[in-house]
Amino acid sequence: MLIMACTQSVFAAESGGIAVGATRVIYNAASREASLSVINRSGAQYFLIQSWVDDASGSKNVPFTVTPPLFRLNANKENMLRIIKKSDKELPGDKESVYWVNVKAIPPAPAAGDGQNVLQMAIKTRVKLFYRPAGLAGNVSDSPGKLQWSQQGNDLVVKNPTAYSVSFNNLSVNGKDIKDANLVLPQSEMHYKIPEGAGHASTVKYKCINDFGGLTQSIDMAVK
Template identity: 45%
Template sequence: MPRLNMFGCLVVFLLSISNVAQAGVVVGATRVIYDGKKKEASISVTNADKSTPFLIQSWFEVDEGVHRETLPFIITPPLFRLDVGRENILRIVRVGNQLPKDREAVYWLNIKSIPATEESTLNKLQISVKTRIKLFYRPVGLPGNANEAHKLLVFSKNNGRLIATNPTPYHISFFKINIGSEEIKDVGMVEPFSTREWAIPDGSAGDISWQSINDYGGITDMVKQ
């Protein structure tokens, strides 16, 4: 096959993968906040595909790849069929008392969409997609405001490391951290009453500035120290 034709086939193939990945199941939020005052939390799952039904499987993990049989939450329904154009609500219910009262707890919610298959003589590319989002359990009566907690962070430097200290009972998920014009990579999240540190990029100097992700998945205003 001429090289140009091979290139054209490759482009078509990659575009087809992109279309499959973009269509299909849409999860209604980038995070779930479980308010300790309420009996349950929920999140929507919608099949935006125009032709394919999906099997939806959902489960919790403590950390990536770490699943325990006994967790303080259950999700219902854990497995169901989602037809074309339909929406379903996943309900999350607390079933255990082994949760802290003075700070947030975090768990991972996994939602896996498996496309239906049909008997066919044609070869088809089937892609199962797993969406992984954080569930934050927020006990009743925590002081302060979760969406303002990032403003209370304290940064320091020690032996080539940048250290963020979180004096609040809330998890703070970073969107960006800069030292002057240099951006810190893999910023992640700092847990309540904890610290997190990163290597300082060579040659970086100036103010430390940062943005975090709020309860709604939005980006906060920049804060400087």
């Protein structure tokens, strides 16, 4: 029997019976650690849970570690991941930094039978990790309303002048949805192609995701 391993990356709070307790983790600098719960809701099957932190490019050379990095999680059980800062060297003190917590659920190998090939799926969930230094200017809840919008050629440009990251749940320009809007890092800007039929960008409408995974009220802004 040949067992094939396949990994599927998802951006969800629950996959294959394994759930994580949040869609984002906020690591406040004043805290010694942050935590994320992992729950096995499969009913009967155990999983091996492997976890780590990486950056947007997938590099594991980051100033955070996760413990325990590997453990068995039985059916209907829960365990807590502890995310611990290893160093301050790579972390700016004047704005948030964003990393990813990865939780891979590896099912047990299926029982041998009839010499058939078996496809074994390992499900990976990625959750944003926001490291928030102490004493940042402004308030995180005000950040979505402080975004600055402009048009450059066929691009809609959003500038984030705040010290906080802003995550979009949805974004439209002149009533036309922009599908790839996701995250604007602090003190940076993003460019999005203006959808066909939107015409010259005049207004944007969007909702953002707050610290608790909920949505902000809808925001309407003029494009300047």
